[in-house]
Amino acid sequence: MSSIPKLHDFAMRICAWHGEHGRHELPWQGGTDPYRIWLSEIMLQQTQVATVIPYYHRFLERFPDIETLAHATQEEVMPYWAGLGYYARARNLHRCAQVLMSEHGGRFPLSSEEIAQLPGIGRSTAAAIAAFSYGERSPIMDGNVKRVFTRFFGVHGYPGIRSVEQRLWALAEQALEQAPPELDMTAYTQGLMDLGSQTCRRGTPRCDVCPLASDCEAKRLGLQQALPEPRPRRPIPERQCAMLLLHGDGHVLLEMQPQTGVWGGLWSLPRFDSSQELVEACLAKGIVVPDAARMAGFVHVFTHFRLHIEPWLVEASPTIAEPLAEQRWVAFDELDQTAVPAPVRTLLDALPLGQAELRGG
Ligand code: SF4
Structure with a gap:
């Protein structure tokens, strides 16, 4: 781990960058209602922001809260997802609303650990909901964030492999542990997402405008294209x-x-x-x-x-x-x-x- 760049100001650099260059006008930003944040997080999985926005508005107009969604039938919900793809997301969303009504009094639990127990919500999505809604200090690790971490820390191996993913989570936890108590979790979480999608992009990253460039392992070694490593190919028999x-x-x-x-x-x-x-x-x-x-x-x-x-x-x-x-x-x-x-x-x-x-x- 000797080659790991400094962690102590990692989170604050992301926050400062987000303040100036991150996204602030998205329809699900600015509020702390976990229902709206949850809906946006689920819609944004595998889907671009521009595609999600009209779906997000239409969905909220018809199902403005957990209760309305839980009391609808699946046949009523699916048309509001038609065209977004990955329909298991909509089925889980509907089921999750029903679980929230029957087991949590129609409210989201107050910790990411409990949120992650709900249908269709993984650890990273639960942490994002808790960070945006309650300011909880939990790391996220979606596809964009994995790219930032693998490049910045020079992590080799396909991130879908359990040991590599565990290393990335450990680094994300350490970055939070070393951040000062006043860290703004909304800015940090959104900043990581934005940096991954806008700057540390999949194709050609924009290292020239990246706040992490001075300590980035991938940049130092010219490995931006090689990291994150792709899924290993199995030899064809x-x-x-x-x-x-x-x-x-x-x-x-x-x-x-x-x-x-x-x-x-x-x-x-x-x-x-x-x-x-x-x-x-x-x-x-x-x-x-x-x-x-x-x-x-x-x-x-x-x-x-x-x-x-x-x-x-x-x-x-x-x-x-x-x-x-x-x-x-x-x-x-x-x-x-x-x-x-x-x-x-x-x-x-x-x-x-x-x-x-x-x-x-
Ligand atoms: S310097 Fe380049 S490769 Fe490194 S984190 Fe920034 S954008 Fe990504």
Whole structure:
């Protein structure tokens, strides 16, 4: 922790900056009614301020207090959220109002710890409600604030990982512990939010006008773009298969794919775990597979794995190769109307269609 910049004036610098550059005219600012603050905090999750403002006004006009919201039906509430997205927020809001009526006498509890027990309210939202409504000294840690903290303190690791998130909360708590008693929690909380959304922005942060620039680790090391670190990518599994493009007398052998598989309900080529298995299966039917039958392999990428395909172009009369129950010999001129997966369609283009027409003709 030796490289951590000074914490003692962190909160006061944010407050001073907010006084001059932060937002002061938002419709939910200036009051201490937890209902209105709660509504704005929930609407602002995943949603831009400009989008939220008209929804906020309309919602409050129809549901001006906890009681009105609690007594409405969910069907009455949802139209006032339609278009804002993330509809679980509206359902939780409605449920929370009912819990406030039934268990808290229609009022918000007086501490962030109790507020965080209510439906749909996490630790950061509870702290913001308590800070704006009661001036409680509790830290917040929403997406914007995480960005400020990871950059300013040079915290590596994806902030969605529990240990990284715990470190960020610990730093936020320390920043508050070291702040003087006269700290204005409304200015500090709003200032952190504003700094994250306006200055320490996701793309290119505006370090030139940032009040934290002189001690910022990310700025010192040129890591503004690298922090916060993105969600680690899981390696995509690699799978192999061999595909048999068995054709003869103007027909090709296709196989119906099981409903539960990635190509469920489509016709594909007979598939084997390896080229060796393919060759052995052909031999068992009396079909010889020469080395020259091997085609160029390719990779097909699914969302959750990569399939390395080794195709084999083999000729045999349908009278020799008796199809299995899930297989069918399909005439070349029916292939256009047959539902096959994209990579199989590409392989079917390799069929000697001209020869079939000659034979058929
Ligand atoms: S100096 Fe730049 S990177 Fe550091 S907190 Fe400020 S805006 Fe963010």
